[in-house]
Amino acid sequence: MGARADALAAAAAVDESRLWSRQMAMAEIGATAKGGVNRAALSDEDRRARRLMLEWAGDLGFEVATDDIANLYIRRPGRQADAAPVVTGSHLDSQPRGGKFDGAYGVIGGFEALEAITQAGIETARPIDVVAWTNEEGGRFQPGAMGSAVFAGVMRLEDQLGLVDSEGVTLEDALAETLASTPGLPRRPLGHPFAAYVEAHIEQGPRLENEGLTIGAVTGIQGIYWFTVEVNGAEAHAGTTPLRTRRDALKAAVAMVTALEELMADESDTVRFTVGRFECHPGSPATVPGHAFFTIDFRHPDPDLIARISAQIAPTCEAHARGCTVTVRPIMEIPPLVFDPTLIDMVEGYAARLGHPVMRMPSGAGHDAGHINHLCPTGMIFVPCERGVSHNEAENATPADLAAGARTLAACLVDLANQE
Numbered sequence: 526m527g528a529r530a531d532a533l534a535a536a537a538a539v540d541e542s543r544l545w546s547r548q549m550a551m552a553e554i555g556a557t558a559k560g561g562v563n564r565a566a567l568s569d570e571d572r573r574a575r576r577l578m579l580e581w582a583g584d585l586g587f588e589v590a591t592d593d594i595a596n597l598y599i600r601r602p603g604r605q606a607d608a609a610p611v612v613t614g615s616h617l618d619s620q621p622r623g624g625k626f627d628g629a630y631g632v633i634g635g636f637e638a639l640e641a642i643t644q645a646g647i648e649t650a651r652p653i654d655v656v657a658w659t660n661e662e663g664g665r666f667q668p669g670a671m672g673s674a675v676f677a678g679v680m681r682l683e684d685q686l687g688l689v690d691s692e693g694v695t696l697e698d699a700l701a702e703t704l705a706s707t708p709g710l711p712r713r714p715l716g717h718p719f720a721a722y723v724e725a726h727i728e729q730g731p732r733l734e735n736e737g738l739t740i741g742a743v744t745g746i747q748g749i750y751w752f753t754v755e756v757n758g759a760e761a762h763a764g765t766t767p768l769r770t771r772r773d774a775l776k777a778a779v780a781m782v783t784a785l786e787e788l789m790a791d792e793s794d795t796v797r798f799t800v801g802r803f804e805c806h807p808g809s810p811a812t813v814p815g816h817a818f819f820t821i822d823f824r825h826p827d828p829d830l831i832a833r834i835s836a837q838i839a840p841t842c843e844a845h846a847r848g849c850t851v852t853v854r855p856i857m858e859i860p861p862l863v864f865d866p867t868l869i870d871m872v873e874g875y876a877a878r879l880g881h882p883v884m885r886m887p888s889g890a891g892h893d894a895g896h897i898n899h900l901c902p903t904g905m906i907f908v909p910c911e912r913g914v915s916h917n918e919a920e921n922a923t924p925a926d927l928a929a930g931a932r933t934l935a936a937c938l939v940d941l942a943n944q945e
């Protein structure tokens with residue numbers, strides 16, 4: 526069989542019901558009452574999710590490995606044992622009230638592609654790996670996309686080990702426990718070479734569904750910048766302290782958020798500005814809050830606009846400090862990026878060839894592919910999700926659309942794994 530015929534044969538072997546039942550089995554780990562999942566990075570649930578992947582990999586005789594940040598690799602060997610692999614994958618961690626598909630689909634869809642390639646009896650020159658990147662969501666330890674950032678050398682693991690979650694657990698301890706939960710796995714070096722990377726994901730927005738399409742050939746990802754803001758005032762008695770002498774950290778933080786909302790005002794509705802965490806301490810009705818903390822998630826496709834507005838965030842907060850001190854820390858800066866044109870063409874081409882209506886589209890959400898794009902030709906495949914709902918327990922997708930994405934993925938992986 527020729528390379529193209531092999532790619533199409535692999536796609537044809539994708540099994541929609543097998544893929545769906547694995548998605549549902551994974552969704553039981555950390556299942557929430559409202560039909561979503563809560564699988565925080567490096568938690569017990571995350572560890573169970575990893576063990577389930579390892580069990581499936583063991584059933585099919587695939588090779589498994591990890592690395593120093595517990596990224597998990599599942600390999601279908603190629604003829605050339607030492608050749609750089611073609612890699613697919615995504616993440617198994619979720620938002621605290623996340624859905625069944627964000628991330629898990631890219632790992633399980635990748636695994637389905639490996640099984641389909643095997644079942645179709647196809648040999649590839651290069652190995653094909655599925656990777657589950659550690660801590661993509663950043664809900665427990667910030668920032669997100671950490672496993673892929675450390676792998677790509679965008680971030681140093683040593684600088685992250687001291688991070689603590691809301692319970693005071695360090696990343697170092699959570700990571701050690703996670704690595705210990707999969708004993709005996711060989712460790713691969715961070716940054717080991719990839720020949721190419723293709724990640725499948727639900728769209729997390731409404732465009733494909735609105736257009737009646739099945740596949741998005743993703744052209745790139747808008748810029749994502751995260752900041753933390755810490756406001757320190759003075760705790761004081763709520764009954765006796767006159768308003769004019771207070772240094773109320775909460776009221777200052779509220780004024781900052783309002784001013785930032787004005788700074789980000791955008792008639793075209795392209796700016797994305799989110800304060801997803803907002804805390805005040807000590808959190809007692811009769812004490813003026815002496816400490817407040819909030820996060821900023823700011824996204825835009827234009828690098829100049831991101832840089833210009835980002836530079837105004839700290840001065841805007843300082844201008845509304847109301848006698849408190851304020852510290853603004855940038856914790857993630859991922860500029861807008863474009864994917865490899867050959868891979869965009871390949872995703873679009875195989876989707877069309879397989880009869881799946883397709884369009885090119887940028888990603889509004891962030892993905893591990895953004896960091897891996899620094900290392901090798903990278904692309905992404907989107908499938909629709911119901912009403913575009915994501916980062917929500919109601920997130921949903923159809924078995925047929927997920928299978929269409931896995932077919933497109935299987936074809937791309939075989940094609941890439943037979944290239945020089």
Ligand code: HGY
Nearest residue numbers: 661662669890891892
């Ligand atoms: O935040 C993001 O865009 C991704 O879903 N973690």
Ligand code: MN
Nearest residue numbers: 627628661726
């Ligand atoms: Mn995701």
Ligand code: MN
Nearest residue numbers: 620627662916
């Ligand atoms: Mn997400």
